[in-house]
Amino acid sequence: MIVLIGFMGAGKTTVGRLLADRLGLPFLDSDLVIEQRTGRQVREIFAENGEPAFRILEHEVIVDLLDGPDAVLALGGGAPEHPGTQLRLKQADVVYLQVGYQQAMQRVAGDEYRPLLARPGLDELYQRRLDVYGAVASLIIATDGRQPEAIGADVIERLGVTGLPR
Numbered sequence: 001m002i003v004l005i006g007f008m009g010a011g012k013t014t015v016g017r018l019l020a021d022r023l024g025l026p027f028l029d030s031d032l033v034i035e036q037r038t039g040r041q042v043r044e045i046f047a048e049n050g051e052p053a054f055r056i057l058e059h060e061v062i063v064d065l066l067d068g069p070d071a072v073l074a075l076g077g078g079a080p081e082h083p084g085t086q087l088r089l090k091q092a093d094v095v096y097l098q099v100g101y102q103q104a105m106q107r108v109a110g111d112e113y114r115p116l117l118a119r120p121g122l123d124e125l126y127q128r129r130l131d132v133y134g135a136v137a138s139l140i141i142a143t144d145g146r147q148p149e150a151i152g153a154d155v156i157e158r159l160g161v162t163g164l165p166r
């Protein structure tokens with residue numbers, strides 16, 4: 001199981017799809033699985049049930065996915081803050097896609113499907129999470145100014161996993 005973590009805009013979904021394709025594994029995205037299972041959008045869950053309810057649901061879905069067949073799994077940006085999720089991530093190859101705050105904001109600015117972007121103190125949240133991501137990562141990959149293909153190739157090389165022949 002290869003798990004991608006990082007702040008919003010780090011490229012977890014884009015790089016995750018590339019990696020899954022290259023490795024011949026299914027691609028999973030915790031936000032999409034939450035949306036499929038609940039039939040509701042992440043932003044609706046935030047608005048109607050609040051962030052704490054979303055975090056509980058997110059943890060349950062991630063545990064379930066980690067227990068399932070091997071895959072490339074992209075986590076929502078806040079997922080690694082959950083202590084229970086942190087424990088479970090010890091069993092996986094956790095790739096932290098590192099993105100600078102400015103670059104992250106350029107990539108996701110104005111996305112109304114990301115409820116946290118409308119919150120004050122986003123830069124403080126970013127700062128706080130840097131340590132969390134670093135602590136759970138098995139591998140840290142810088143992404144600023146790089147193309148997804150190059151990042152994906154870097155992950156494959158540094159994890160020592162074998163890609164499918166092209």
Ligand code: S3P
Binds near residue numbers: 075
């Ligand atoms: C969140 C990031 C989002 C999504 C939710 C909360 C966060 O996922 O899980 O909006 O707390 O950073 P992405 O990181 O894929 O944008």
